[in-house]
Amino acid sequence: DTEVTQTPKHLVMGMTNKKSLKCEQHMGHRAMYWYKQKAKKPPELMFVYSYEKLSINESVPSRFSPECPNSSLLNLHLHALQPEDSALYLCASSQFPRTAGAQAFFGQGTRLTVV
């Protein structure tokens, strides 16, 4: 199983809503990532979890709250988002430690629209 599964595939939410994005992998990877991708732009790193601990936060606004309940799951909790937060949110995972030649495997993404 070399898949990273993201749910939901599409999400429309109002600016006062609270929602969560979910990501799951069963490859035994110990690093998991959230990326944000706007149209015609490269993915931009938001968060990195290493061994279920948050290791990198790329100065992401607090309206985005990541959570890693166990080594297979990664969540992104959303609250009070703005329309400019509309984007494709990608989850990825990779082997750890880094010397293992660890390319990141990406999920298909959640297309988020904030109205």
Added chain:
Amino acid sequence: GESVGLHLPTLSVQEGDNSIINCAYSNSASDYFIWYKQESGKGPQFIIDIRSNMDKRQGQRVTVLLNKTVKHLSLQIAATQPGDSAVYFCAERSGGTSYGKLTFGQGTILTVHP
């Protein structure tokens, strides 16, 4: 041909031609590089990777070349097929940390005409 400007660089080729996609990276301490292919509505898909102690690596129909002197990476696709049409991103992994942080380049749109 190839153009660079305010929009993503684009490369148009005929089916069967060889394609070369280029990428300039910024961090001389990066130790690992990856090429990804992203089709419309999908997540990036791993194509090939190369470590900084190598200058060339070959896969099936693809070759990656790394020139550390000028911080340049290229992806060569042999006998390009319409199914190769996608956006191609290079990504560099920062050296000197244990976090595996990947930073993506701007991307190139490859269009293959039958």
